[in-house]
Amino acid sequence: MVKLTKLIDDSTLVAPGAKSELRKRVTVADDILPEREAAEEATKENAKAIDALQDALWAERHRSLLVILQGIDTSGKDGTVRAVFNRCGPLGVSVTPFGRPSDEELAHDFLWRIHMAAPKKGVIGVFNRSQYEDVLVVKVRGLAPADVIEQRYDQINAFEKHLHDNGTRVLKFMLNISKDEQRERLQARLDDPQKNWKFNASDLEDRKLWDDYAKAYETVLDRCSTEHAPWRVVPADRKWQRNAIVSAVVRKALEDMAPVYPKPDWKASDFQIT
Ligand code: AMP
Ligand code: MG
Secondary structure: OOOOHHHHHHHOEOOOOOOOOHHHOOOOOOOOOOOHHHHHHHHHHHHHHHHHHHHHHHHHOOOEEEEEEEOOOOOOHHHHHHHHOOOOOOOOEEEEEOOOOOHHHHOOOOOHHHHHHOOOOOOEEEEEOOHHHHHOHHHHOOOOOHHHHHHHHHHHHHHHHHHHHOOEEEEEEEEEOOHHHHHHHHHHHHHOOOOHHHOOHHHHHHHHOHHHHHHHHHHHHHHHOOOOOOEEEEEOOOHHHHHHHHHHHHHHHHHHHOOOOOOOOOOHHHOOOO
């Protein structure tokens, strides 16, 4: 069994208040996680444990977990959901992808649609993209005035604190891939008929803005990694390393929450089933 303690404790974490130094962070984790088979085994074990813990979380119906996945196109957000939560039934996990806002969503403040999708008590919520798009794509493509975007970092921190204080544990993962890895994944979407459907020409436009996105991500990590909702930067060039790391962190968070099955206020012997 692989020991993921190191990954959970420090190397991926963005310490609150510290500079994230995104550009110095690795996109492969061979030194810590060299063996594919062991990592895949760990992911399966973690997914099983996450399912069992989620069951208790639901029985308790008291708190929730929110897992936010961010990353550039092809960074593996969907694949991570599939690998980490594949043991959980659809009742226990709600996955919400955030795409371009609708007219209705744009008519509200940017957190409106986000708050509506926040997990109910007892549920694990997974966001595929999130409120952070409003300081990432919106900033890079200039979709809102700079002063409006500038206020959003504090608004996001306050919103996440509000969730935290109301019983939602917030985990945030930035899936960090290299520009070369993205080229290969985009090329695979062109070459492999099974992957053609994933190809989107606008991804090529975003790829041209790689450095602007890196800068916008760095600002997010510098300003929005907090005690109550810290960011982790996950080396994501190798899918099996990415899955092992995310699943370990999610499992550890649920273990720390330690949900317990409620004790009944009756005795089985009080009842007779006829
Ligand atoms: P995908 O995740 O590939 O389905 O693409 C979703 C697209 O929606 C991405 O290009 C995002 O950048 C975009 N998107 C998500 N949230 C926002 C937002 N708040 N404003 C503008 N575009 C967004
Ligand atoms: Mg896309």
